[in-house]
Amino acid sequence: MASYLSAANAVQARNGQLALPIHTSEGGAMIPVSLGANNDCHADDIDHGVTRATYERGFSPYEFNGGTTLAISGPDYAVVAADTRLSSGYEILSRNVTKLHALTDKCVLGSAGCKTDVDQLRSVLDIKMKIYAHNHRKPMSTPSVAQMLGNTLYYKRFFPYYAFNVLAGVDSEGKGAVYSYDAIGSFERTPFSASGSGQSFLIPLMDNVIAHKNRLDEKRDLPSEEVVEIVKDAFVTAGERDIYTGDAVEIMVITKDGLTTETFKLKAD
Amino acid sequence: MGDSAYSFSLTTFSRTGKLLQIEYALNAVANGRTSLGICAKDGVVIATDKKLSSTLVDTDQVCKVEKITSGSGFVYSGVGPDYRVLVRKARKSSQAYYRQYAEDKPVSQLVKTTAGVMQEYTQSGGVRPFGVSLLVAGVEGDGTPRLYQVDPSGAYFGWKATAIGKNYVNAKNFLEKRYQDDMELEDAIHTALLTLREGFEGEMTNTNIEVGVVSKSDGKFRLLTPEQVQDYLDEAN
Numbered sequence: 001m002a003s004y005l006s007a008a009n010a011v012q013a014r015n016g017q018l019a020l021p022i023h024t025s026e027g028g029a030m031i032p033v034s035l036g037a038n039n040d041c042h043a044d045d046i047d048h049g050v051t052r053a054t055y056e057r058g059f060s061p062y063e064f065n066g067g068t069t070l071a072i073s074g075p076d077y078a079v080v081a082a083d084t085r086l087s088s089g090y091e092i093l094s095r096n097v098t099k100l101h102a103l104t105d106k107c108v109l110g111s112a113g114c115k116t117d118v119d120q121l122r123s124v125l126d127i128k129m130k131i132y133a134h135n136h137r138k139p140m141s142t143p144s145v146a147q148m149l150g151n152t153l154y155y156k157r158f159f160p161y162y163a164f165n166v167l168a169g170v171d172s173e174g175k176g177a178v179y180s181y182d183a184i185g186s187f188e189r190t191p192f193s194a195s196g197s198g199q200s201f202l203i204p205l206m207d208n209v210i211a212h213k214n215r216l217d218e219k220r221d222l223p224s225e226e227v228v229e230i231v232k233d234a235f236v237t238a239g240e241r242d243i244y245t246g247d248a249v250e251i252m253v254i255t256k257d258g259l260t261t262e263t264f265k266l267k268a269d
Numbered sequence: 270m271g272d273s274a275y276s277f278s279l280t281t282f283s284r285t286g287k288l289l290q291i292e293y294a295l296n297a298v299a300n301g302r303t304s305l306g307i308c309a310k311d312g313v314v315i316a317t318d319k320k321l322s323s324t325l326v327d328t329d330q331v332c333k334v335e336k337i338t339s340g341s342g343f344v345y346s347g348v349g350p351d352y353r354v355l356v357r358k359a360r361k362s363s364q365a366y367y368r369q370y371a372e373d374k375p376v377s378q379l380v381k382t383t384a385g386v387m388q389e390y391t392q393s394g395g396v397r398p399f400g401v402s403l404l405v406a407g408v409e410g411d412g413t414p415r416l417y418q419v420d421p422s423g424a425y426f427g428w429k430a431t432a433i434g435k436n437y438v439n440a441k442n443f444l445e446k447r448y449q450d451d452m453e454l455e456d457a458i459h460t461a462l463l464t465l466r467e468g469f470e471g472e473m474t475n476t477n478i479e480v481g482v483v484s485k486s487d488g489k490f491r492l493l494t495p496e497q498v499q500d501y502l503d504e505a506n
Contacts, residue, residue, distance in 0.1 A: 140370070143371050
């Protein structure tokens with residue numbers, strides 16, 4: 001602080017305690033102070049802004065449980081993958097929780113975000129799909145699931161599901177289909193999609209390897225086995241730099257003949 | 270709805286277990302102009318008698334065969350204005366379906382929803398049943414052609430061929446004799462016109478009937494133009 005006056009202006013109240021902001025940290029870290037005699041401040045008093053974030057004066061219904069999902073479509077298959085780490089703040093809650101959910105045997109939903117919202121969204125979708133199957137005597141086609149998911153998310157436009165979804169499957173012609181969503185139901189069919197904490201590490205890599213951007217060699221159709229290897233490398237990459245991604249990645253390959261699953265271990269740090 | 274002065278149903282059971290309002294609605298249908306439908310192996314045809322009360326009526330403005338989704342259509346016998354309400358509701362529900370599922374509403378679902386509406390009006394407060402029976406023609410997602418009848422009670426039936434309205438008994442007998450399981454759409458259209466002519470009062474022309482056709486090849490429901498109807502009539506002569 002340049003002067004006692006500016007220091008006095010910078011003092012804020014945090015959780016019933018006076019504190020000064022540390023301007024170098026990202027998350028609004030604070031050093032607690034007491035304007036009085038006993039001013040002993042310890043290193044473990046420092047709030048890094050992660051465990052006690054700035055909105056927590058009230059109650060927040062949302063929490064980010066971490067994780068990354070990725071889906072890639074091919075001419076007759078779709079690959080969808082998600083890591084299996086569940087976190088809360090700086091803590092890992094589980095190293096083995098799935099983010100993938102098969103809605104039909106031709107369609108899989110991968111969701112990262114707030115786990116309770118994801119679970120509830122899945123429940124709602126499962127119910128709608130059962131009712132459809134009862135009425136129509138056949139399972140829902142992937143483009144219809146995509147539309148229904150978009151509408152379901154928009155129903156909660158003013159108290160959204162904190163779920164970042166990626167839908168992968170084969171359409172009625174057997175071609176691979178991937179749909180990307182935002183939290184309030186805006187969606188689009190895309191060649192690939194990544195969402196969650198590691199999306200920024202995956203998307204540029206996919207742009208180069210799958211969409212073949214900024215490359216001089218000829219683009220070719222990739223077989224599903226090669227795409228699975230690319231997905232493994234991609235998650236290793238994301239896991240290196242994203243603290244919320246790691247432990248293992250679950251990879252599903254969807255074709256008109258059904259679903260196969262593989263689990264690939266990642267670094268546990 | 271509970272507070273309203275009309276919170277009781279107007280359709281109630283008689284001692285013998287009948288719902289007389291529905292019986293009377295069926296009478297209204299039986300007094301309506303004849304409609305019929307035939308389900309061929311590669312399509313469906315529905316047709317109706319559009320004969321009107323006076324030669325001064327502009328028949329172009331009268332629409333009895335109506336498209337509901339791109340692959341399905343309705344025709345009716347009975348009270349015209351009641352029919353229009355059902356057509357509007359069916360079209361709206363088909364659009365809502367498209368918004369939910371990005372797919373055309375299948376005929377079977379359309380029939381279930383419409384039949385559900387008609388049943389509601391036999392049990393809700395302050396309303397009477399619809400005075401129409403509908404014939405619904407369409408091709409399902411997997412290409413199967415379908416013909417359904419929906420009655421004022423909300424009961425629905427799938428038919429290979431059927432007729433409703435005035436003279437339906439004779440028309441159905443005629444159809445029973447002529448119907449074959451492997452009939453083609455072209456033959457079905459011929460047979461439909463012949464059946465219609467059987468009970469027709471006066472001369473049947475291309476302006477006093479309406480014909481709707483949906484073919485398995487493109488799955489699209491369309492109304493035959495007067496020129497097309499005339500071609501079929503010429504062949505039938």
